Amino acid sequence: EYTADARCFVFTSAEGRRLIYVGQLDTNTSRAQGVGIMVWDSGEIYQGFFHEDERYGAGRDIYPGGDCYEGKYARGMRNGRGVYVFTNGEAYEGDWKDDRIEGFGRYEYLNGDSYEGEWRNGMKHGKGKYVHANGEAYD
Incomplete structure (x- = not known):
């Protein structure tokens, strides 16, 4: 189960990377679950679906150098x-x-x-x- 409304969070990952996440969360675990946007301190931007804080299903990544990917994730x-x-x-x-x-x-x-x-x-x-x-x- 996840929230239907978007929430905004700023946090530091286990690897020490600073992240901004705007999107749906699992109400039980407070993890990214559903549709959202994640922005890393490197400038990478991902927009799409999440499952337990990971990119999952359809999405789009724009990398710091300008390359981009659109497709499936698991x-x-x-x-x-x-x-x-x-x-x-x-x-x-x-x-x-x-x-x-x-x-x-x-x-x-x-x-x-x-x-x-x-x-x-x-x-x-x-x-x-x-x-x-x-x-x-x-x-």
């Missing part, structure tokens, strides 16, 4: 389908596991090249297709 990490856009204009859309690119996805490079296929531990791995900006492709 256990506080990117897990499931999501889109990550880098400040340099490159982008990845696909599967994530424990904050790493893992599974099937498409990466668009700044120069117009793209790769669509399988990934493991953030690296191209297995079947996939690389297409150069000029249309030349290889599997």
Whole structure:
């Protein structure tokens, strides 16, 4: 059970990071539960769903350098389908596991090249297709 109205809290995490949280809380545990926004002292901003103080379900992260991610979370990490856009204009859309690119996805490079296929531990791995900006492709 959680409160339907938003509450604002400023606190320091176990790691010593200062946080601001605005959102719903579990009435029994006073933990972030439901919809909310969390802002870290580093400048990172997360907006989305929480479960027991962790990012969970659908959400959006904006990182201090300007990169952003929108997609699924579990256990506080990117897990499931999501889109990550880098400040340099490159982008990845696909599967994530424990904050790493893992599974099937498409990466668009700044120069117009793209790769669509399988990934493991953030690296191209297995079947996939690389297409150069000029249309030349290889599997």
